Structure formats: C-alpha cells, structure tokens
Amino acid sequence: MEAKSLEKPFMGYSSDGKHRRGVWASVKAVMPILDWLPYYPVRESLLPDVSGGLTLGAVLMGQSLAHADLCKVNLINGPYSCIMPPIVYSMFGTCLHASVGTGGLVSLLTGEQLAQYGDDIDFRTHVGSIMTLEVGLFIFLMGVCKLAFLVRFLSRPALSGFITASAYLIMLSQVVPMLGLPAWVKGGIVSVVRDHVGYLWYLNHATTVLSVLCLAFLMNAKRLKKVKALKFVSDFKELLLMAATCVFAKYFNAQVAGSEGYEWLQPIKVIGPMPSGLPGFSMPLTLSRDDLRLAKEVLPGAIMVALVVFISSFAAAKKFSMKGGYQVKAFNELVGLGLANVVGAANGAVPTQVGLSRCGIAYQCGVQSQLGSGILVAAVVAACTAALSGYLYHVPKCVLNCIIVNGASHLPELDEGAKLWTLFRDPRFNWKSRMEFTVWFGAFCCSMYFGAFIGMAVAVVVSLGLILYQVVNPEITELGYRAADGDNHARGERARKWMNLKHHQSRREDRILVCRLEGPLFYANVDSLQEYLDDMEVQFQEETGDAYKGIILSAAAIPFIDTTATSTLQEMIKSYSERRILFFIANTFGQAGRFVSDKIEESMEKELTNQSDRDYLKSCSTVDDFVELIRRHHSGKCQALQKVSVMMRSGSQYKKLPEPEPDAE
Secondary structure, eight states: OHHHHTTGGGOEEOTTSOEEOOHHHHHHHHOTHHHHGGGOOHHHHHHHHHHHHHHHHHHHHHHHHHHHHHHTSOTTHHHHTTTHHHHHHHHHOOOTTOOEEOOHHHHHHHHHHHGGGOSOHHHHHHHHHHHHHHHHHHHHHHHHTTOGGGGGGSOHHHHHHHHHHHHHHHHHHTHHHHHTOOTTOOSOHHHHHHHOGGGGGGOOHHHHHHHHHHHHHHHHGGGGGGSGGGHHHHHTHHHHHHHHHHHHHHHHHHHHHHSTTOTTSOOOOBOOOOOOSOOOOOOSOOSSHHHHHHHHHHHHHHHHHHHHHHHHHHHHHHHHHHHHTOOOOHHHHHHHHHHHHHHHHTTTOOOOEEOHHHHHHHHHTTOOSHIIIIIHHHHHHHHHHHHHGGGGTTOBHHHHHHHHHHHHTTOOOHHHHHHHHHHHHOTTSOHHHHHHHHHHHHHHHHHHHHOHHHHHHHHHHHHHHHHHHHHHSOEEEEEEEEGGGOSOOOTTSOOOOEEETTSTTEEOOTTEEEEEEESOBSTTTHHHHHHHHHHHHHHHHHHHSOOOSEEEEEOTTOOOBOHHHHHHHHHHHHHHHHTTOEEEEESOOHHHHHHIIIIIHHHHHHTOOSHHHHHHHTTOOSHHHHHHHHHHHHHHHHHHHHHSOOBOOSGGGOOBOOOOOOOOO
16 A cells, blocks of 8 residues: 555646546556566565576576477577566566466467578578567557457457467477488478378487487476475476486487497487577668568568467466456556567567466466566576576487477367367257357368468458358347246236247247347348348248237347448338338347437337327337337227228228217107
C-alpha cells in the first residue's frame, strides 16, 4: 500500500476534480519494472530468484545451441539470442515466470525460411538477424496499435493441429543427423527411406549409438527428481550431457584418428571452433540495396513467425499467471516481446519467445519476479558464453539434435485431437462443433505434407474461413415451450421455459413459429434469417395445409443489430403482414433492444388493427407476451368477422341477407 501512496505526487487531477493518470504513472504502466523493482523484497525473493535464474540459465544455454542448429544459423547465435531479449522483456513484460529465449516451434519456422538462402551459414545468419528485426517490429506495432485481438482469429483446433504436426516435423528433421549420415544426404528421414533407402548403409554407428543413449537419458532424466541427491542432474541435464559427451567425443575421435584397428569406425561430428566473448551491437539492416531486398523477401515469413511468437508466448504467460494469481496485460506482452526481438537482432539473435516448459521450471523453482526469470538468466547465459564457448569444440552435434527431439516430444497435442474426435462422433452436437475436428485434422495434414510455414498459413486461412462461414450462416433454432408448463399462459403467471424443439419435453406453439438466432444480426447474415423463415413457412404449409398466425424472433442471443438488418426486418414485417402473419422480436437487450425500440417497434405497431393491441404491444417483452398478443389479435379479428353481415358465395350467388325485423310492440 505504501508503494501506491508514493505515486500520488506524480499524479495529476483534471479541472473538474476527476482523477487522471500522470506522466510518471503512464511510464510505469509501460515499464512495470519501475513499479516493482524499487520495492523488491530482497529477503523473501532473492534466494528463489537466484536459484531459478541459475537453473533456467543452464537449461537455456543448452537449448539455445540446439535451436540455433534448427534455425540453420551459426550455433553461437543461439546463446546470443538469450542475453539481451530476457533483460528487455523483464523491463516491459508482466509475466513473473516468463523465460524468454529460443524455442523449437519458432526455430523450425525460421529454419524453413532461411534454408532457401544457400549453404553459406554466415549469410543465413545475417538474413536471420534481419528476420528477427522484422518480427520484433511487427509485434511491437501490434502492441502500440492494440492489435492483440488479431490472434484470436486463429482458432484453437487449427493452432493445435499445426503445433502437433510441427512437433513431428521437428523430430523427423533431426533423425538424419542423429544417424550420422553424410552431409551430401539431403532431405529428411522420410524422403531417404522412400527414395534412397540405400543411403542408410552410410550411417555412422558411433553417432547412432550415442544418439540413442543421449535421447534415452534426456527422456528419463525427470525421474531422477524423485531422488533428492540426483535432482540437480534432472535440472541441469542438458549441460551435464554436453559436458560428458564432450569428454567422450574428444577421447573417441582421438582413438579413431591415431590408432590402428579403428579404421572401420567413423569419427563423431562435433561442433568445432566457436567465437569467444560476448556479442557486439550492430544493426543487421542497412540501407544497402541487398539488405532492403532481403528485408522484403523475408517479410511474409517474419509476419507468420511473429504471430506464432505472440500466440505461443501469450498462452504460456496466461497459463502461469492464472496459476500464480496475477494478471498479464496483452499490451505489455506485445511491447516487451517486440522490443526484445528488436534489441536482440542487434546482437545477431534469432526470433525469441516465451518458452512454456521453461515457465514450468520457473514456477517449480518458486521464482518471484522477472529478476529471476529474465535478468539473472541472461547473466548466467552471458557468463557461460564468455567463459565456456571455447570449450564447446568437442561437443557432438548429435547431442544438440537429441536436445531438440526431447523438447519437441512435449509439444504434440494429441489429447486435443482425441477430444475433438469424440465431439465429431457425437450426434448430439451440431455440425459447427463437429467441424472442429476437420479443421484440426486439415491443419495437421497440411503442415505434415507442405511444411510448417504453409501449414501455418493454411491454419490461418481455415480459421478465418470458418469464422466468416459461421457469421454468414448463424445458428437458428426453432423453439418450443416445455410441455409441463402447459399451452395456455396468462399474463402475470410464471413465464414458460422455451427450449430447442428437438428436445423431447418441448411442444410447438399452435400456428406460431418461435425461433432464436445466436450471434449478431447484420448485413452479412440477415439474408440467412430471411431464407430460414421462408423455408419454415413453406414447410409448415406443406405439412399442415395451414399458415402461420405469427412469427416470433427471440433476440436473447443477439447482441448487435446494424442498420441493414433493421431495414430488412422492417420490410419483413410489412411482407408478412400482407400475408396476414404477425412478426415480432422478443427478449431484446442492449444495443439490439434500443434499435428494436427506436426503429422496428413502430413497424410492428402499424400492422396491428385495433388500439387495444397497440397498447398491449408497448408492454410486451418476452416470448409469452408476444404469443398472447398474437392470440388476442387473431381472436379479435375473428370476432370482428362475425359482426360483419353474412355474405353468400361469390359471383351471382352473393347477396346480402336481410336484417332481422324488430319485434312488434
């Protein structure tokens, strides 16, 4: 509470006495670190933050090297990507457990884009830095323009199918180097087995055995957490594995190269020389013609990567903020991630994101602030890069491939596909709910066949198409009253419950169609409503040989009506009236209620013939009220017809019957 009271000198007040936020408060809203760092509880939070920072730094050091290989850039650029971005995010981000660094899914998309730029790894690294800059700028602009809502157009089933396929693509792409096949073997393991199965004779036996052992260790290391003395092995498994295999590969390659009797063995491929020290700062994009051309070429891919970065990062941040009981803000997340990538690009970074698995580690370690999940992590990675990069020479490359496979093995969302498949097979749900499995399966198949980038594009297009189709074709349900409520309802009694007519306890109101539209009613879907009502009217006449007395549209699920829909509804009211059918709109609220009251109620009133019905209309709101109004109107019309002089049939047969003579006095 004291922290909040100290803000008051920086706050301003408007002339009318209302509280308004000052400049300093606005700055702290954009940079939350200015709000929490001065009041950081050292005694309570420093120890868990240091513990979490050391653990995350060690994990990120090993993962970043592997992800750089997946990005097809210089391996040292992986750790470079985890120094400045976590610090920048800690200044602007709002997730306490967010660990910003490289990620498998984003690295796969980046690698697909950079693979088309030849075999010069230095050139690909330069192009990767330009892409990172564009990714950061796009995410930052999304935050400034408050465009976080754009990612909501990507449906969960489409994203899940894409992520699942991408996980398998990542794992399959690592099989060839894990087998130690020669560099001239192009393509993944699927193309090798399908087209060039003979290439498998060239596999490196030592590399294959080492890959199997490393992968088995990584996938089972979490079981060591149950043993207190070996818990550190599980936490630092990547670094410990790299250290152990580095010693083994150095000794093994020396034996193969210098001793007789090992000619049948091939040496294990190692990382090789790496630059020492920390990265410098230089803008990757200059005003040269070549750089501008490259920036234009990678822009579509950068936009797609930016969307994946924010979607995956915000989902992870949201998940752990709910666990931790605090709130994350989309604006701060976008600004933080955007500036993290912009600044990282000046260090030669690849696109970075919030890692879901690393967030889990931060949460388990009890990290209390961005100091432990970001700033200290960057310090650990920087120290390891400066001190240990020279010792990474003999680390086997297949170990990096195993780290990637182990990380990707946690990404598939087959449980989501199984859940959607259950809905697909359940006839109780409508086609829109059952369509979600088709979207999931389509995104999965397209990603597996065409690759992650095209698969992501297909997922976006399918999601947008599904949204448009659902908007243009809203769910319209015919309603019936609950049979237990009875068919006669008097004003003032308890309202009857109206439900889907397909329900076994519902009954149709006599010669009155009651329906409900779910969603906004506007220019894109008002024609669908009109077509539905026309079809129902024709169907009713064919089945019963009779016509409706009235139609009631329940607007309980219509939050918005535009002017085009208003005009169409007025025309429909007039058209139905000419066919002696009353059309009313019930259960209106909010903006839709105001539009009905101001624009449409007058049209409904004009179609009522007597003043008592018009007065009754002004007090109607529920479906039962309008059902009663239709009954009153129809009953009054019948009575009026009985008062008319009785006429005989048409043509020459028509004649007026004489009035009865009065009785004689």
